Amino acid sequence: MIFDIRNETMPRDELEALQLRRLQDLCHRLYACVPFYTRKFDERGLKPEQVRGLGDLRLLPFTEKDDMREHFPFGFLAVPQDNLIRIHASSGTTGRITVAGYTRRDVDNWAALMARSLAAAGAGRGDVIHVAYGYGLFTGGLGAHYGAECLGAMVVPASGGATRRQVQLMSALKATTLCCTPSYALHLYDAAREEGLDFHDKNVMPLKTGVFGAEPWTEEMRRDIEAKMRINAMNVYGLSEIMGPGVSMECLEGRRGLHIYEDHFLPEIIDPDSGEVLPAGQTGELVLTTLTKEGFPLLRYRTRDITSLDPSPCPCGRTHRRMDRILGRSDDMLIIRGVNVYPAQIEAILVETKGLSPHYQIQVDRVDNLDQIEVRVELAEDFLNSDKVRHLEALTRDLTRRLREFLGVTALVRLVSPRTIGRSEGKAQRVIDRRKI
Ligand code: ADP
Ligand code: ZN
Numbered sequence: 001m002i003f004d005i006r007n008e009t010m011p012r013d014e015l016e017a018l019q020l021r022r023l024q025d026l027c028h029r030l031y032a033c034v035p036f037y038t039r040k041f042d043e044r045g046l047k048p049e050q051v052r053g054l055g056d057l058r059l060l061p062f063t064e065k066d067d068m069r070e071h072f073p074f075g076f077l078a079v080p081q082d083n084l085i086r087i088h089a090s091s092g093t094t095g096r097i098t099v100a101g102y103t104r105r106d107v108d109n110w111a112a113l114m115a116r117s118l119a120a121a122g123a124g125r126g127d128v129i130h131v132a133y134g135y136g137l138f139t140g141g142l143g144a145h146y147g148a149e150c151l152g153a154m155v156v157p158a159s160g161g162a163t164r165r166q167v168q169l170m171s172a173l174k175a176t177t178l179c180c181t182p183s184y185a186l187h188l189y190d191a192a193r194e195e196g197l198d199f200h201d202k203n204v205m206p207l208k209t210g211v212f213g214a215e216p217w218t219e220e221m222r223r224d225i226e227a228k229m230r231i232n233a234m235n236v237y238g239l240s241e242i243m244g245p246g247v248s249m250e251c252l253e254g255r256r257g258l259h260i261y262e263d264h265f266l267p268e269i270i271d272p273d274s275g276e277v278l279p280a281g282q283t284g285e286l287v288l289t290t291l292t293k294e295g296f297p298l299l300r301y302r303t304r305d306i307t308s309l310d311p312s313p314c315p316c317g318r319t320h321r322r323m324d325r326i327l328g329r330s331d332d333m334l335i336i337r338g339v340n341v342y343p344a345q346i347e348a349i350l351v352e353t354k355g356l357s358p359h360y361q362i363q364v365d366r367v368d369n370l371d372q373i374e375v376r377v378e379l380a381e382d383f384l385n386s387d388k389v390r391h392l393e394a395l396t397r398d399l400t401r402r403l404r405e406f407l408g409v410t411a412l413v414r415l416v417s418p419r420t421i422g423r424s425e426g427k428a429q430r431v432i433d434r435r436k437i
Pocket of ligand 2: 315317318
Protein backbone atom coordinates (compact mmCIF):
# COMPACT_ATOMS: atom_id res chain seq x y z
CA MET A 1 0.00 0.00 0.00
CA ILE A 2 1.34 3.41 -0.96
CA PHE A 3 0.32 6.33 1.24
CA ASP A 4 1.58 9.25 -0.82
CA ILE A 5 1.46 7.93 -4.36
CA ARG A 6 2.45 11.21 -6.00
CA ASN A 7 5.66 11.71 -4.05
CA GLU A 8 6.65 8.09 -3.47
CA THR A 9 6.47 7.15 -7.15
CA MET A 10 7.67 10.42 -8.71
CA PRO A 11 9.78 9.80 -11.86
CA ARG A 12 13.50 10.10 -11.06
CA ASP A 13 14.12 13.20 -13.19
CA GLU A 14 11.25 15.04 -11.55
CA LEU A 15 12.37 13.86 -8.11
CA GLU A 16 15.93 15.03 -8.73
CA ALA A 17 14.74 18.44 -9.90
CA LEU A 18 12.72 18.73 -6.71
CA GLN A 19 15.72 17.65 -4.62
CA LEU A 20 17.92 20.27 -6.27
CA ARG A 21 15.41 23.07 -5.67
CA ARG A 22 15.11 22.03 -2.05
CA LEU A 23 18.87 21.67 -1.62
CA GLN A 24 19.46 25.16 -3.00
CA ASP A 25 16.82 26.60 -0.71
CA LEU A 26 18.38 24.73 2.23
CA CYS A 27 21.85 26.16 1.50
CA HIS A 28 20.47 29.69 1.43
CA ARG A 29 18.63 29.17 4.70
CA LEU A 30 21.63 27.63 6.44
CA TYR A 31 24.09 30.24 5.17
CA ALA A 32 21.84 33.05 6.37
CA CYS A 33 20.65 31.63 9.70
CA VAL A 34 23.12 29.15 11.20
CA PRO A 35 26.55 30.64 12.08
CA PHE A 36 28.14 27.18 12.08
CA TYR A 37 27.30 26.80 8.37
CA THR A 38 28.08 30.44 7.49
CA ARG A 39 31.58 29.78 8.80
CA LYS A 40 31.92 26.43 7.00
CA PHE A 41 30.84 27.99 3.68
CA ASP A 42 33.16 30.97 4.15
CA GLU A 43 36.11 28.71 4.99
CA ARG A 44 35.58 27.00 1.64
CA GLY A 45 35.02 30.29 -0.19
CA LEU A 46 31.63 28.91 -1.14
CA LYS A 47 28.35 30.77 -1.71
CA PRO A 48 24.94 29.08 -1.73
CA GLU A 49 24.42 30.27 -5.37
CA GLN A 50 27.29 27.99 -6.42
CA VAL A 51 25.18 24.89 -5.80
CA ARG A 52 23.90 24.37 -9.34
CA GLY A 53 23.43 20.61 -9.51
CA LEU A 54 23.03 17.66 -7.13
CA GLY A 55 26.66 16.77 -7.92
CA ASP A 56 27.70 19.95 -6.10
CA LEU A 57 26.66 18.31 -2.86
CA ARG A 58 30.24 17.09 -2.64
CA LEU A 59 31.45 20.67 -2.25
CA LEU A 60 29.42 21.14 0.90
CA PRO A 61 30.67 20.55 4.44
CA PHE A 62 29.83 17.53 6.55
CA THR A 63 28.09 17.83 9.91
CA GLU A 64 29.24 15.50 12.68
CA LYS A 65 27.48 14.34 15.80
CA ASP A 66 30.21 16.09 17.79
CA ASP A 67 29.38 19.41 16.09
CA MET A 68 25.87 19.07 17.44
CA ARG A 69 27.17 18.21 20.90
CA GLU A 70 29.43 21.26 20.86
CA HIS A 71 26.54 23.52 19.92
CA PHE A 72 24.19 22.00 22.46
CA PRO A 73 21.34 22.78 22.74
CA PHE A 74 20.27 25.35 20.13
CA GLY A 75 23.34 26.09 18.02
CA PHE A 76 21.82 24.47 14.93
CA LEU A 77 18.50 26.26 15.18
CA ALA A 78 17.61 27.84 11.82
CA VAL A 79 14.34 29.57 12.75
CA PRO A 80 13.31 31.89 15.61
CA GLN A 81 12.98 29.73 18.71
CA ASP A 82 9.31 30.72 19.02
CA ASN A 83 8.60 28.66 15.91
CA LEU A 84 9.47 25.42 17.66
CA ILE A 85 6.65 23.33 19.05
CA ARG A 86 8.53 20.16 20.10
CA ILE A 87 11.89 18.97 21.38
CA HIS A 88 13.34 15.48 21.18
CA ALA A 89 16.75 14.06 21.99
CA SER A 90 18.90 11.16 20.88
CA SER A 91 18.98 8.27 23.29
CA GLY A 92 22.68 8.82 23.86
CA THR A 93 23.75 5.31 22.87
CA THR A 94 27.21 6.56 21.95
CA GLY A 95 27.82 9.47 24.28
CA ARG A 96 26.23 12.71 25.39
CA ILE A 97 22.77 13.40 24.04
CA THR A 98 21.95 15.79 21.23
CA VAL A 99 18.64 17.64 20.96
CA ALA A 100 16.47 18.43 17.97
CA GLY A 101 13.70 21.04 17.72
CA TYR A 102 10.68 20.74 15.44
CA THR A 103 8.44 23.42 13.94
CA ARG A 104 4.78 22.63 13.29
CA ARG A 105 5.63 21.83 9.69
CA ASP A 106 8.43 19.50 10.82
CA VAL A 107 6.03 17.61 13.09
CA ASP A 108 3.45 17.38 10.27
CA ASN A 109 6.02 16.14 7.76
CA TRP A 110 7.27 13.58 10.24
CA ALA A 111 3.74 12.29 10.89
CA ALA A 112 3.18 11.97 7.14
CA LEU A 113 6.47 10.12 6.62
CA MET A 114 5.77 7.75 9.48
CA ALA A 115 2.27 7.21 8.04
CA ARG A 116 3.99 6.32 4.74
CA SER A 117 6.14 3.84 6.61
CA LEU A 118 3.22 2.16 8.37
CA ALA A 119 1.32 1.99 5.08
CA ALA A 120 4.34 0.41 3.39
CA ALA A 121 4.07 -2.38 5.98
CA GLY A 122 0.42 -2.85 5.04
CA ALA A 123 -1.24 -0.89 7.86
CA GLY A 124 -4.12 1.51 7.31
CA ARG A 125 -7.46 2.73 8.57
CA GLY A 126 -9.12 0.10 10.75
CA ASP A 127 -5.82 -1.19 12.08
CA VAL A 128 -5.00 -1.15 15.79
CA ILE A 129 -1.42 0.02 16.19
CA HIS A 130 0.19 -0.86 19.49
CA VAL A 131 3.14 1.46 20.09
CA ALA A 132 5.60 0.00 22.59
CA TYR A 133 8.47 2.33 21.74
CA GLY A 134 9.26 4.55 24.70
CA TYR A 135 7.33 7.82 24.82
CA GLY A 136 9.31 10.85 25.85
CA LEU A 137 12.45 12.53 24.57
CA PHE A 138 13.22 9.42 22.51
CA THR A 139 11.66 9.82 19.06
CA GLY A 140 10.31 6.26 18.77
CA GLY A 141 7.07 6.54 20.74
CA LEU A 142 5.70 9.89 19.61
CA GLY A 143 7.02 9.39 16.08
CA ALA A 144 5.07 6.16 15.58
CA HIS A 145 2.10 7.64 17.44
CA TYR A 146 1.64 10.68 15.21
CA GLY A 147 2.23 8.55 12.13
CA ALA A 148 -0.47 6.07 13.15
CA GLU A 149 -2.95 8.89 13.76
CA CYS A 150 -2.07 10.54 10.46
CA LEU A 151 -2.79 7.20 8.77
CA GLY A 152 -6.22 7.08 10.40
CA ALA A 153 -5.48 3.91 12.34
CA MET A 154 -6.30 3.55 16.04
CA VAL A 155 -3.22 3.95 18.17
CA VAL A 156 -2.59 2.37 21.58
CA PRO A 157 0.15 4.45 23.26
CA ALA A 158 1.50 1.65 25.45
CA SER A 159 5.10 2.95 25.68
CA GLY A 160 7.73 0.66 27.26
CA GLY A 161 7.43 -1.31 30.48
CA ALA A 162 4.78 -3.43 32.24
CA THR A 163 5.36 -6.07 29.59
CA ARG A 164 2.79 -8.59 30.83
CA ARG A 165 0.08 -5.96 30.88
CA GLN A 166 1.06 -5.01 27.35
CA VAL A 167 0.45 -8.46 25.94
CA GLN A 168 -2.92 -8.64 27.73
CA LEU A 169 -3.79 -5.30 26.15
CA MET A 170 -2.66 -6.44 22.72
CA SER A 171 -5.01 -9.39 22.99
CA ALA A 172 -7.95 -7.45 24.46
CA LEU A 173 -7.77 -4.55 21.98
CA LYS A 174 -6.90 -6.86 19.09
CA ALA A 175 -3.70 -5.12 18.05
CA THR A 176 -2.91 -5.79 14.40
CA THR A 177 0.36 -3.82 14.19
CA LEU A 178 3.15 -3.60 16.72
CA CYS A 179 5.77 -0.84 16.80
CA CYS A 180 8.82 -1.39 19.03
CA THR A 181 12.46 -2.45 18.95
CA PRO A 182 13.01 -5.98 17.61
CA SER A 183 14.53 -7.05 20.92
CA TYR A 184 11.46 -5.83 22.80
CA ALA A 185 9.25 -7.75 20.37
CA LEU A 186 10.99 -10.94 21.48
CA HIS A 187 10.50 -9.90 25.06
CA LEU A 188 6.77 -9.41 24.43
CA TYR A 189 6.68 -12.84 22.83
CA ASP A 190 8.19 -14.44 25.95
CA ALA A 191 5.76 -12.56 28.18
CA ALA A 192 2.81 -13.70 26.06
CA ARG A 193 3.90 -17.29 26.44
CA GLU A 194 4.03 -16.88 30.18
CA GLU A 195 0.54 -15.41 30.15
CA GLY A 196 -0.70 -18.33 28.07
CA LEU A 197 -1.38 -16.09 25.04
CA ASP A 198 -0.52 -17.84 21.81
CA PHE A 199 0.61 -15.68 18.90
CA HIS A 200 -0.18 -18.55 16.54
CA ASP A 201 -3.85 -18.34 17.49
CA LYS A 202 -5.00 -15.29 15.58
CA ASN A 203 -8.27 -15.15 17.56
CA VAL A 204 -6.21 -14.51 20.68
CA MET A 205 -3.40 -12.46 19.17
CA PRO A 206 -4.53 -11.04 15.82
CA LEU A 207 -1.21 -9.29 15.26
CA LYS A 208 -0.17 -9.39 11.61
CA THR A 209 2.59 -6.83 11.26
CA GLY A 210 5.57 -5.55 13.22
CA VAL A 211 7.29 -2.26 12.40
CA PHE A 212 10.60 -2.67 14.14
CA GLY A 213 13.64 -0.42 14.33
CA ALA A 214 15.83 1.83 16.48
CA GLU A 215 18.53 -0.82 16.85
CA PRO A 216 20.43 -3.09 14.50
CA TRP A 217 18.96 -6.51 13.75
CA THR A 218 19.55 -9.20 11.16
CA GLU A 219 17.65 -11.20 8.53
CA GLU A 220 18.00 -14.22 10.83
CA MET A 221 16.39 -12.29 13.68
CA ARG A 222 13.58 -11.29 11.33
CA ARG A 223 12.91 -14.91 10.38
CA ASP A 224 12.90 -15.89 14.03
CA ILE A 225 10.39 -13.17 15.01
CA GLU A 226 8.18 -13.92 12.01
CA ALA A 227 8.03 -17.62 12.85
CA LYS A 228 7.37 -17.01 16.53
CA MET A 229 4.70 -14.34 16.12
CA ARG A 230 3.38 -15.37 12.67
CA ILE A 231 3.63 -11.80 11.39
CA ASN A 232 5.45 -9.76 8.77
CA ALA A 233 8.37 -8.17 10.60
CA MET A 234 9.31 -4.97 8.77
CA ASN A 235 12.32 -2.75 9.22
CA VAL A 236 12.02 1.01 9.84
CA TYR A 237 14.99 3.35 10.23
CA GLY A 238 15.50 6.82 11.55
CA LEU A 239 17.47 8.99 13.92
CA SER A 240 16.58 11.96 16.03
CA GLU A 241 19.13 14.31 14.47
CA ILE A 242 17.49 13.85 11.06
CA MET A 243 13.89 13.46 12.26
CA GLY A 244 13.15 10.21 14.09
CA PRO A 245 11.71 6.94 12.76
CA GLY A 246 10.38 7.11 9.19
CA VAL A 247 13.52 8.29 7.38
CA SER A 248 13.46 4.99 5.49
CA MET A 249 11.27 1.92 5.48
CA GLU A 250 10.96 -1.46 3.79
CA CYS A 251 8.05 -2.19 1.52
CA LEU A 252 6.09 -5.45 1.54
CA GLU A 253 6.73 -6.05 -2.16
CA GLY A 254 10.50 -5.65 -2.10
CA ARG A 255 11.38 -6.54 1.50
CA ARG A 256 15.05 -6.15 0.60
CA GLY A 257 16.29 -2.74 1.55
CA LEU A 258 14.55 0.31 2.97
CA HIS A 259 13.25 3.08 0.69
CA ILE A 260 14.79 6.36 1.81
CA TYR A 261 12.15 9.06 1.53
CA GLU A 262 14.16 11.01 -0.97
CA ASP A 263 11.77 13.91 -1.41
CA HIS A 264 12.79 14.85 2.16
CA PHE A 265 16.25 13.34 2.62
CA LEU A 266 19.22 13.20 0.29
CA PRO A 267 21.42 10.15 0.94
CA GLU A 268 25.11 9.54 0.19
CA ILE A 269 27.48 6.73 1.14
CA ILE A 270 31.02 7.70 2.05
CA ASP A 271 34.20 5.98 3.08
CA PRO A 272 34.18 6.68 6.84
CA ASP A 273 37.95 7.17 6.90
CA SER A 274 38.58 9.34 3.86
CA GLY A 275 35.15 11.03 3.56
CA GLU A 276 35.20 10.12 -0.17
CA VAL A 277 31.75 9.53 -1.74
CA LEU A 278 31.42 5.87 -2.79
CA PRO A 279 29.68 4.58 -5.94
CA ALA A 280 26.24 2.93 -5.74
CA GLY A 281 26.27 -0.50 -4.18
CA GLN A 282 29.39 -0.04 -2.07
CA THR A 283 29.20 -0.31 1.68
CA GLY A 284 30.14 2.67 3.82
CA GLU A 285 28.78 5.34 6.14
CA LEU A 286 25.34 6.79 5.42
CA VAL A 287 25.28 10.58 5.11
CA LEU A 288 21.93 12.39 5.06
CA THR A 289 20.92 15.93 4.12
CA THR A 290 17.51 17.13 5.29
CA LEU A 291 15.75 18.82 2.36
CA THR A 292 12.62 20.14 4.03
CA LYS A 293 13.36 20.49 7.73
CA GLU A 294 12.84 23.95 9.22
CA GLY A 295 13.85 23.76 12.89
CA PHE A 296 17.20 21.96 12.82
CA PRO A 297 18.04 21.37 9.15
CA LEU A 298 21.33 19.55 8.57
CA LEU A 299 23.77 19.39 5.70
CA ARG A 300 25.52 16.08 5.00
CA TYR A 301 25.01 14.67 8.47
CA ARG A 302 27.34 11.74 9.15
CA THR A 303 25.05 9.13 10.70
CA ARG A 304 27.87 6.69 11.56
CA ASP A 305 25.53 3.94 10.35
CA ILE A 306 27.04 1.48 7.90
CA THR A 307 25.02 0.43 4.86
CA SER A 308 24.88 0.64 1.04
CA LEU A 309 22.46 2.16 -1.51
CA ASP A 310 20.58 0.22 -4.15
CA PRO A 311 19.30 2.34 -7.08
CA SER A 312 17.63 -0.56 -8.90
CA PRO A 313 13.85 -0.35 -9.45
CA CYS A 314 11.63 -1.98 -6.83
CA PRO A 315 8.59 -4.09 -7.73
CA CYS A 316 6.43 -1.87 -5.49
CA GLY A 317 6.69 1.08 -7.89
CA ARG A 318 8.32 3.47 -5.45
CA THR A 319 11.15 5.37 -7.12
CA HIS A 320 13.10 6.19 -3.96
CA ARG A 321 16.43 4.42 -3.65
CA ARG A 322 16.78 1.67 -1.07
CA MET A 323 19.40 1.27 1.62
CA ASP A 324 20.49 -2.10 2.92
CA ARG A 325 19.67 -2.96 6.53
CA ILE A 326 22.17 -1.32 8.86
CA LEU A 327 25.23 -3.49 9.32
CA GLY A 328 26.30 -1.61 12.43
CA ARG A 329 27.61 1.76 13.44
CA SER A 330 31.05 2.85 12.39
CA ASP A 331 31.58 3.51 16.07
CA ASP A 332 30.29 0.14 17.29
CA MET A 333 32.53 -1.80 14.99
CA LEU A 334 34.76 -3.79 17.31
CA ILE A 335 38.39 -4.21 16.44
CA ILE A 336 39.42 -7.48 18.02
CA ARG A 337 43.11 -8.18 17.67
CA GLY A 338 43.08 -6.09 14.53
CA VAL A 339 40.07 -7.80 12.97
CA ASN A 340 36.91 -5.77 12.30
CA VAL A 341 33.88 -7.40 13.87
CA TYR A 342 30.32 -6.11 13.82
CA PRO A 343 27.92 -7.36 16.49
CA ALA A 344 25.40 -8.02 13.71
CA GLN A 345 27.69 -10.69 12.26
CA ILE A 346 27.76 -12.46 15.60
CA GLU A 347 24.01 -12.17 15.94
CA ALA A 348 23.47 -13.73 12.53
CA ILE A 349 25.41 -16.80 13.57
CA LEU A 350 23.72 -17.10 16.96
CA VAL A 351 20.20 -16.78 15.61
CA GLU A 352 20.68 -19.50 13.03
CA THR A 353 22.02 -21.97 15.60
CA LYS A 354 19.41 -24.44 16.86
CA GLY A 355 19.07 -24.63 20.63
CA LEU A 356 19.91 -20.98 21.30
CA SER A 357 17.66 -18.02 22.00
CA PRO A 358 18.23 -14.64 20.35
CA HIS A 359 19.20 -13.03 23.66
CA TYR A 360 22.92 -12.42 23.83
CA GLN A 361 25.63 -10.09 25.02
CA ILE A 362 29.15 -9.54 23.79
CA GLN A 363 31.84 -8.58 26.24
CA VAL A 364 35.27 -7.39 25.23
CA ASP A 365 38.21 -7.24 27.66
CA ARG A 366 41.90 -6.71 27.34
CA VAL A 367 43.94 -9.22 29.30
CA ASP A 368 47.74 -9.00 29.19
CA ASN A 369 47.49 -6.62 26.23
CA LEU A 370 45.42 -9.10 24.31
CA ASP A 371 41.81 -8.52 23.29
CA GLN A 372 39.41 -11.16 24.49
CA ILE A 373 35.89 -11.47 23.30
CA GLU A 374 33.25 -13.39 25.13
CA VAL A 375 29.86 -14.17 23.68
CA ARG A 376 27.18 -15.03 26.22
CA VAL A 377 24.01 -16.44 24.79
CA GLU A 378 20.91 -17.91 26.38
CA LEU A 379 19.85 -21.45 25.64
CA ALA A 380 16.35 -21.88 24.25
CA GLU A 381 13.85 -23.22 26.81
CA ASP A 382 12.80 -26.16 24.67
CA PHE A 383 16.43 -27.14 24.26
CA LEU A 384 16.89 -27.28 28.02
CA ASN A 385 13.79 -29.43 28.38
CA SER A 386 14.93 -31.92 25.80
CA ASP A 387 17.43 -34.74 26.06
CA LYS A 388 19.72 -32.74 23.79
CA VAL A 389 20.98 -30.96 26.86
CA ARG A 390 23.64 -33.68 27.03
CA HIS A 391 25.16 -32.14 23.96
CA LEU A 392 25.93 -28.78 25.54
CA GLU A 393 29.62 -29.21 25.11
CA ALA A 394 29.26 -30.09 21.44
CA LEU A 395 27.06 -27.04 20.93
CA THR A 396 29.65 -24.78 22.55
CA ARG A 397 32.41 -26.26 20.42
CA ASP A 398 30.41 -25.98 17.23
CA LEU A 399 29.52 -22.35 17.91
CA THR A 400 33.12 -21.45 18.72
CA ARG A 401 34.25 -23.01 15.48
CA ARG A 402 31.66 -21.21 13.38
CA LEU A 403 32.39 -17.86 14.99
CA ARG A 404 36.07 -18.37 14.24
CA GLU A 405 35.37 -19.34 10.63
CA PHE A 406 33.09 -16.39 9.92
CA LEU A 407 34.76 -13.66 11.95
CA GLY A 408 38.36 -14.71 11.91
CA VAL A 409 38.71 -14.35 15.68
CA THR A 410 38.34 -16.83 18.47
CA ALA A 411 35.59 -15.98 20.91
CA LEU A 412 34.94 -17.54 24.27
CA VAL A 413 31.42 -18.91 24.12
CA ARG A 414 29.27 -19.17 27.23
CA LEU A 415 25.86 -20.74 27.03
CA VAL A 416 23.70 -19.50 29.88
CA SER A 417 20.26 -20.37 31.24
CA PRO A 418 17.18 -18.77 29.73
CA ARG A 419 16.32 -15.33 31.09
CA THR A 420 19.67 -14.61 32.69
CA ILE A 421 20.69 -11.83 30.31
CA GLY A 422 19.06 -8.50 31.19
CA ARG A 423 16.16 -7.40 28.96
CA SER A 424 15.80 -3.86 27.77
CA GLU A 425 12.56 -2.03 27.13
CA GLY A 426 14.22 0.27 24.66
CA LYS A 427 17.41 -0.41 22.79
CA ALA A 428 19.16 -3.60 23.80
CA GLN A 429 22.69 -3.21 25.10
CA ARG A 430 24.51 -5.94 23.25
CA VAL A 431 28.11 -4.90 23.62
CA ILE A 432 30.11 -4.21 26.75
CA ASP A 433 33.58 -3.05 25.86
CA ARG A 434 35.74 -2.96 28.97
CA ARG A 435 39.01 -2.28 27.24
CA LYS A 436 40.70 0.89 28.37
CA ILE A 437 42.71 2.04 25.42
P1 ADP B 1 21.28 7.27 19.50
O1 ADP B 1 22.37 7.50 18.48
O2 ADP B 1 21.56 7.97 20.79
O3 ADP B 1 20.87 5.85 19.64
P2 ADP B 1 18.66 7.76 18.30
O4 ADP B 1 17.79 7.40 19.44
O5 ADP B 1 18.26 8.90 17.46
O6 ADP B 1 20.10 8.09 18.85
O7 ADP B 1 18.84 6.47 17.43
C1 ADP B 1 19.25 6.50 16.09
C2 ADP B 1 20.16 5.34 15.78
O8 ADP B 1 19.50 4.09 16.03
C3 ADP B 1 20.55 5.29 14.33
O9 ADP B 1 21.62 6.15 14.03
C4 ADP B 1 20.92 3.82 14.17
O10 ADP B 1 22.23 3.57 14.64
C5 ADP B 1 19.95 3.11 15.09
N1 ADP B 1 18.83 2.60 14.31
C6 ADP B 1 17.63 3.16 14.13
N2 ADP B 1 16.84 2.38 13.36
C7 ADP B 1 17.57 1.28 13.02
C8 ADP B 1 17.33 0.11 12.24
N3 ADP B 1 16.16 -0.14 11.65
N4 ADP B 1 18.35 -0.78 12.12
C9 ADP B 1 19.54 -0.54 12.71
N5 ADP B 1 19.82 0.52 13.46
C10 ADP B 1 18.85 1.44 13.64
ZN1 ZN C 1 9.63 -1.12 -2.76
